[in-house]
Amino acid sequence: xxxxxxxxxxxxxxxxxxxxxxxxxxxxxxxxxxxxxxxxxxxxxxxxxxxxxxxxxxxxxxxxxxxxxxxxxxxxxxxxxxxxxxxxxxxxxxxxxxxxxxxxxxxxxxxxxxxxxxxxxxxxxxxxxxxxxxxxxxxxxxxxxxxxxxxxxxxxxxxxxxxxxxxxxxxxxxxxxxxxxxxxxxxxxxxxxxxxxxxxxxxxxxxxxxxxxxxxxxxxxxxxxxxxxxxxxxxxxxxxxxxxxxxxxxxxxxxxxxxxxxxxxxxxxxxxxxxxxxxxxxxxxxxxxxxxxxxxxxxxxxxxxxxxxxxxxxxxxxxxxxxxxxxxxxxxxxxxxxxxxxxxxxxxxxxxxxxxxxxxxxxxxxxxxxxxxxxxxxxxxxxxxxxxxxxxxxxxxxxxxxxxxxx
Numbered sequence: 001x002x003x004x005x006x007x008x009x010x011x012x013x014x015x016x017x018x019x020x021x022x023x024x025x026x027x028x029x030x031x032x033x034x035x036x037x038x039x040x041x042x043x044x045x046x047x048x049x050x051x052x053x054x055x056x057x058x059x060x061x062x063x064x065x066x067x068x069x070x071x072x073x074x075x076x077x078x079x080x081x082x083x084x085x086x087x088x089x090x091x092x093x094x095x096x097x098x099x100x101x102x103x104x105x106x107x108x109x110x111x112x113x114x115x116x117x118x119x120x121x122x123x124x125x126x127x128x129x130x131x132x133x134x135x136x137x138x139x140x141x142x143x144x145x146x147x148x149x150x151x152x153x154x155x156x157x158x159x160x161x162x163x164x165x166x167x168x169x170x171x172x173x174x175x176x177x178x179x180x181x182x183x184x185x186x187x188x189x190x191x192x193x194x195x196x197x198x199x200x201x202x203x204x205x206x207x208x209x210x211x212x213x214x215x216x217x218x219x220x221x222x223x224x225x226x227x228x229x230x231x232x233x234x235x236x237x238x239x240x241x242x243x244x245x246x247x248x249x250x251x252x253x254x255x256x257x258x259x260x261x262x263x264x265x266x267x268x269x270x271x272x273x274x275x276x277x278x279x280x281x282x283x284x285x286x287x288x289x290x291x292x293x294x295x296x297x298x299x300x301x302x303x304x305x306x307x308x309x310x311x312x313x314x315x316x317x318x319x320x321x322x323x324x325x326x327x328x329x330x331x332x333x334x335x336x337x338x339x340x341x342x343x344x345x346x347x348x349x350x351x352x353x354x355x356x357x358x359x360x361x362x363x364x365x366x367x368x369x370x371x372x373x374x375x376x377x378x379x380x381x382x383x384x385x386x387x388x389x390x391x392x393x394x395x396x397x398x399x400x401x402x403x404x405x406x407x
Contacts, residue, residue, distance in 0.1 A: 011066050012175060014050045016182075018043045018070075041082045044070040045089050052093055064168040066175045068143055072117065072136060073179060076125075080118045087114050101154045108150040113143040129184045133177070140176040144169040219307070220271070223278045234277050241270045261327060261335070262293030268303050268325065275310055282320025283310060291327040291335045296400045298372055305339040305369065305393050313343030313391050321390075329399065338394035345387045354383060366393065373397070 047070035055063035067090060075083025087110050094103045117139055124135050148165040155161050220242050227235040244266075265287075276283050306323060314321040326338040346354075354366045370381035377397050385391040 010054060011051045011056070012178075014054075015047045015066065015069055015175075015179070018047045018050075037078055037082065040078050041074065041085060044074040044078070044082070044086060048086060048089055049093060052090070052097070064164065064171065066172055068140055068172045069175050069179050072140055072143070072176055073183065075114075075117045076121055076132075076136065076139075077183070080121055083114065083117060083121070105147065105150045105154055108153075109143060109147040112146045112150075113139075116142060129188065132184060133180055136176055136180040137173065140173050141169070144172050219311075220274050223274050227277060231277075238274050238277055241273045244270050258296040259299040260293060261289075261291055261295040261297055264297060264299065264302050265289065265293075265325075265327075267300075268306055271303055271306065279310075279315060279320060282318075283314060284320070284322040286322060286324045288324060288326040288328070291329050292399070295327075295335050297335070297337075297397055298376055301369055301372060302337060302339065305366075308366070309339050309341040309343070309391065309393070313341035313345070316344045330396070333399045334396045335399050336394065336396045338392060340390065340392040342390040345389050345391055346385045347387055351383050351385050355381065370395075 048067045051065040051067045051070070055065040057063045071083070071086050071090065074086045090110065091103075091107060094106050097103075120135055120139060124132055127135060144165075148162075148169065151161055151165055224235050224238050224242065227238065272283075272285055276285075302325065306325060309323045314323060321342045324338070324340040326336070326340070328336050330336050355370055356367055366381060366383065373379055373381055373395055379396060381393060381395050383391065383393050
């Protein structure tokens, strides 16, 4: 009996190693990479083969294993296709081991159990932790009961058969309960971790956005104030442009961190009207936009780049220059954005320092913008510049379009 218990614990250890290898290395990426389900299926298949290859021998006639654990976990967490694959694997490997009464018992148990397991899989997916545990306990008990009835039907009733089956049922149900509790605990930890990451990301994005708006308002109001005495009509028109800008820039739902390309370009035009009134013909603007206006993007992410290009690139010299604003679709279902100027440019040392935090506390740090893009998309801002020639700042984001109601 001691040897049988040692063999049983060996099965438990091997199943735990394979199943939680998946949890540790792949479960966190499951939503982004659908092929990870295949990895789960392979690991569970290996667990089944190991359990059946190294069973616990009660005596010379009876051997037991916990193949029900990876089978049930695969069917409930991986889906019915995974469950049916593992079911077929069990039957094929059992045929390989030999055609005997054990094979017939296995086929009967699976034939009567799998339809019930597949039926409850959808209920299990929608259920909460407590209900999931009850479902797995019920299904594992049902599977073992079907196996008991099948064994008695094939081998005939005897106290020895009953004793072996009771031992098998106790071990199998206990193992299923252990693995389900452990798996649900890990799932809870992963869910809480994703929630904390999401909340932290939203908080940081909100903080970065809050840094940009006051800076823009400060510069816009200074531009309007400089026109109030000499050109009051123009100052009035620019005040209306600023009002339009603010109406659009604060038109976001609670915690919504995206706007559309169309709205972002409207805000940029309002800002450029303000700057043109101040700098006149020294400031020229060119647009190269072929992306869908409904493409979703972070708000107030292009305007600060345009502002930097105008104030630090063009207006740092007397001749001024041109700023080019581009938004183009690429073949990889992404949208490429670029803001380019032919102004004074910068040295490599200055360019390298721009993407570090708190480089220019009086201006809009490009690090700020780069951080927002990285938090949302995992991408970075890129800068190309040469002294006396100009500067280009560019980035890419996925092409996600705002869906209109009513088709």
